[in-house]
Amino acid sequence: DGGITQSPKYLFRKEGQNVTLSCEQNLNHDAMYWYRQDPGQGLRLIYYSQIVNDFQKGDIAEGYSVSREKKESFPLTVTSAQKNPTAFYLCASSLGTYNNEQFFGPGTRLTVL
Amino acid sequence: AQRVTQPEKLLSVFKGAPVELKCNYSYSGSPELFWYVQYSRQRLQLLLRHISRESIKGFTADLNKGETSFHLKKPFAQEEDSAMYYCALSQSGGSNYKLTFGKGTLLTVNP
Numbered sequence: 001d002g003g004i005t006q007s008p009k010y011l012f013r014k015e016g017q018n019v020t021l022s023c024e025q026n027l028n029h030d031a032m033y034w035y036r037q038d039p040g041q042g043l044r045l046i047y048y049s050q051i052v053n054d055f056q057k058g059d060i061a062e063g064y065s066v067s068r069e070k071k072e073s074f075p076l077t078v079t080s081a082q083k084n085p086t087a088f089y090l091c092a093s094s095l096g097t098y099n100n101e102q103f104f105g106p107g108t109r110l111t112v113l
Numbered sequence: 114a115q116r117v118t119q120p121e122k123l124l125s126v127f128k129g130a131p132v133e134l135k136c137n138y139s140y141s142g143s144p145e146l147f148w149y150v151q152y153s154r155q156r157l158q159l160l161l162r163h164i165s166r167e168s169i170k171g172f173t174a175d176l177n178k179g180e181t182s183f184h185l186k187k188p189f190a191q192e193e194d195s196a197m198y199y200c201a202l203s204q205s206g207g208s209n210y211k212l213t214f215g216k217g218t219l220l221t222v223n224p
Binding site for chain 1 (some may be wrong): 203211
């Protein structure tokens with residue numbers, strides 16, 4: 001399973017703390033995405049980036065922030081402003097350039113204690 | 114706004130029976146439709162996309178623009194088909210690459 005890696009696999013955070021989830025890809029993909037997966041809710045888009053140094057809010061961006069300083073990396077910060085951060089977070093990437101098949105990482109499960 | 118609806122949260126069939134997972138969408142432009150699958154303890158992965166018109170693991174899906182549907186079908190279900198299935202929609206041929214996912218259907222194939 002190479003290609004897209006996410007770390008850590010499990011993450012625990014105390015309320016009021018910010019935490020950063022890592023996502024790296026070696027597929028030379030232009031576009032990267034962050035989703036949140038909750039039972040019964042499917043996948044909801046948090047942020048996406050179609051090119052380095054550019055990103056857009058998805059459907060549920062409040063309480064999250066991202067950066068895209070390198071093509072390979074798209075870290076997600078879950079801030080203390082996120083009301084319900086406990087969830088499974090998935091990172092994905094796609095080639096872009098009119099090819100929007102997305103490839104997914106293994107996910108990070110964040111639990112707020 | 115684009116929307117994907119999967120009306121069944123859970124679907125249970127017996128091995129060898131036909132299976133159909135429903136997907137309806139709303140989108141004002143020209144859509145591209147996908148089915149993604151997540152097997153237990155595995156990554157979410159692409160199963161098929163309508164533009165390729167392929168049959169993958171015995172599954173097929175036809176885009177019906179009149180009914181705005183992209184139902185996933187398999188004539189004879191196998192136990193290894195048990196998984197979570199997501200239908201997803203994207204803008205076709207455009208520069209916006211984001212996908213909109215349905216809420217998913219959990220398929221259980223019983224022996």
